[in-house]
Amino acid sequence: AQTVTQSQPEMSVQEAETVTLSCTYDTSESDYYLFWYKQPPSRQMILVIRQEAYKQQNATENRFSVNFQKAAKSFSLKISDSQLGDAAMYFCAFTYSGAGSYQLTFGKGTKLSVIP
Amino acid sequence: ETGVTQTPRHLVMGMTNKKSLKCEQHLGHNAMYWYKQSAKKPLELMFVYNFKEQTENNSVPSRFSPECPNSSHLFLHLHTLQPEDSALYLCASSQEEDSFLAKLANYGYTFGSGTRLTVV
Numbered sequence: 035a036q037t038v039t040q041s042q043p044e045m046s047v048q049e050a051e052t053v054t055l056s057c058t059y060d061t062s063e064s065d066y067y068l069f070w071y072k073q074p075p076s077r078q079m080i081l082v083i084r085q086e087a088y089k090q091q092n093a094t095e096n097r098f099s100v101n102f103q104k105a106a107k108s109f110s111l112k113i114s115d116s117q118l119g120d121a122a123m124y125f126c127a128f129t130y131s132g133a134g135s136y137q138l139t140f141g142k143g144t145k146l147s148v149i150p
Numbered sequence: 151e152t153g154v155t156q157t158p159r160h161l162v163m164g165m166t167n168k169k170s171l172k173c174e175q176h177l178g179h180n181a182m183y184w185y186k187q188s189a190k191k192p193l194e195l196m197f198v199y200n201f202k203e204q205t206e207n208n209s210v211p212s213r214f215s216p217e218c219p220n221s222s223h224l225f226l227h228l229h230t231l232q233p234e235d236s237a238l239y240l241c242a243s244s245q246e247e248d249s250f251l252a253k254l255a256n257y258g259y260t261f262g263s264g265t266r267l268t269v270v
Contacts, residue, residue: 038192077238077264139192141192142190142191
C-alpha cells in the first residue's frame with residue numbers, strides 16, 4: 035500500500051519570506067509521480083507542481099520548488115517570496131503506473147497561513 | 151470555474167432524506183472521480199468512472215450510489231446518510247491514455263470546488 039505523510043498540520047510564514055512544507059511517502063513502486071496541490075478557501079484543488087520519480091532534477095514552478103530525495107522518500111515544497119494569496123491547505127499526493135485511472139493518494143494536508 | 155462544475159455548493163440534509171450531488175465537466179475528459187474530504191483526514195477516493203464504466207469502488211457504503219450517464223456528467227445519489235458522512239465531496243476529471251507515460255504527459259486531473267454536505 036502507498037502512504038503519504040504530512041507531519042505539519044499547520045505552518046505560518048511572514049509575507050515575502052520562505053517556507054518549506056514537508057512530505058514523506060512510502061512505496062515499493064519504482065515508476066511514480068509526486069504532486070503538491072493547493073486548496074484555497076474557494077475549495078478547488080489546484081495543481082502547484084509535480085515531480086517524476088525518474089528525474090533527478092528538482093521541479094520548479096516560479097516561486098515554488100521541491101526538494102525530492104528519492105532514497106529518503108521525501109518530497110518537500112519550498113515557497114519563496116510568500117504572498118498573501120499563498121494562504122491555503124497544501125496537499126502532497128502520489129500516483130504510480132499500476133494505480134489505474136490516475137488514482138491519487140493524498141496526505142492529510144498542511145494549513146499555511148501568511149502573515150502580512 | 152476550471153471546467154468542472156459541482157452543484158449544489160452546500161447541502162444540508164436529514165438522515166432520512168434522498169438527495170443527489172451533480173458534477174459536470176466540459177473538458178472532453180473520459181474519466182471522472184468522486185473524492186470525500188473530511189477534516190484532518192486524507193482525501194478518500196470513492197468511485198472512478200472510465201468511459202462511463204465504473205472501474206473502482208473503494209468499499210463505499212451502499213447509501214452512496216454513483217451514476218455516470220455520459221462522459222460529461224457524474225452524480226452521487228445519497229440516501230439515509232449518517233452524521234459522519236458530513237464532509238466536502240469533490241469531483242474530478244481526467245483524460246485516460248493507454249500508457250502511464252502518455253497519461254502523465256497529458257496530465258489533466260481537474261477538480262471541482264466541491265459540495266459541502268452536512269447531515270443532521
